[in-house]
Amino acid sequence: EIVLTQSPGTLSLSPGERAALSCRASQSVGSYYLLWYQQKPGQAPRLLIYGASSRATGIPDRFSGSGSGTDFTLTISRLEPEDFAVYYCLHYGTSPPYIFGQGTKLEIK
């Protein structure tokens, strides 16, 4: 079973700065199957990125995804106040189980 490890656990940055969040898989995964979600307090996760680099509908272009094999990155080019949240990566393969990373909390410095 694939394990996804996200780093850092917490990232403290200021609005306007660039954020880079890492998701590392325990074995190589197809780029088609790596997704990113954002979750704010009291809300369900929201899809940001699928297929490692495709933005979901309505997601601003300051969000971008990259990577392949075992190493994937979510980049937020210029942080807006509403971007401070918890971010999860997900391996959504062709069959279950579906595995989430443990999350990275992006907090205001």
Added chain:
Amino acid sequence: QVQLQESGPGLVKPSQTLSLTCVISGDSVSSDSAVWNWIRQSSSRGLEWLGRTYYRSKWYYEYEVSLQSRISINPDTSKNRFSLQLNSVTPEDTAVYYCVRGIMVAGPSPGFDCWGQGTLVTVS
């Protein structure tokens, strides 16, 4: 626009059965591209996929291996909804439970693209 809404008891006693229902609007539980999932979230276990059901000429059911002996997910086509039953619960099953639509397509998939608001279930 697809919307999902969970409902069910917020408090369940240990050893009893947790039962939740998810009503679907804007899509069909019998859709030939969607799959219908339950996912839970707790501070101790994070986001955990529990299982799914979907229709592709017949109904399919798939569950997290560790829960297979006590979980059941069932569609209700007459009311366009699906349900979760989790038997023999313990305090470890305390979590926010989400019903979630998944998309199955060839190539890059939007995965879990639509989530209910979630419902907190406490086992105590």
